[in-house]
Every structure is written in C-alpha cells, then in structure tokens.
Amino acid sequence: MDIIYLKDLRIETVIGIYGWERQVKQIIVLDLDMSADIKKAAATDNIEDTLNYKAVAKRLIEFVSHSEFQLVETLAEKITEIILNEFNVSWVRLQLNKKGAVRGARDVGIIIERGQQT
Secondary structure, three states, rough: EEEEEEEEEEEEEEEOOOOOOOOOOEEEEEEEEEEOOOHHHHHOOOOOOOOOOOHHHHHHHHHHHHHOOHHHHHHHHHHHHHHHHHOOEEEEEEEEEOOOOOOOOOEEEEEEEEEOOO
C-alpha cells in the first residue's frame, strides 16, 4: 500500500459544546494518511491516475468550514466518510487537532482509522 498524505491543513469552523464555542470560529488542524496505489500514476505521469490531494483538501475545506458539529468525534467521522466515499480511498487515518481546547495543553484531538489497508 502506498500512502498519500496531507499534513497541517488548517480550517476555521464552529466546533464545541460550550455556548461561547457556538459563537466563534476556531481553527482545527487535520493530518491525513490515505491509501493509494501510485504505480499507474508513476507510469503515466497523469493526475487522473492518482489521488488528487488538492481536490481532497478543497473538498474538506468546503465541508468543514460550513459545519457546526459539537464533537470532534462527529466531525472526524464525517471527514473520513467523505474521503472513503468520494475519493475511492480504501483506508484513511485522520488526526484532528483542536488547538487550545485545554488550557495548558498545546494540542488535543482525536486519531481515527477507517477502511481496510490493502
């Protein structure tokens, strides 16, 4: 299995359970590892034969920036569903970081894997 990754994708969104969190946008940071078979793309040198990480980023920015989930768990699940269903990816690992969510901690978030590694 080859992996195409996208690291440190920062997106502003409404996320959280507290009243003040529902009133302001916060930055979440996404790190993604996505399964891919790059052999055909390497042979053809054609973007149509690989996972287009720019298209993935654009889709996630559009989705996340307009979402208003309370839990990072829900947002993470929805993001992985988009990647698996819309981009023909069989496995994805997502780290979702909600910086500043806990006083004294630099990072807090969730890591999930969905699908099957091939």
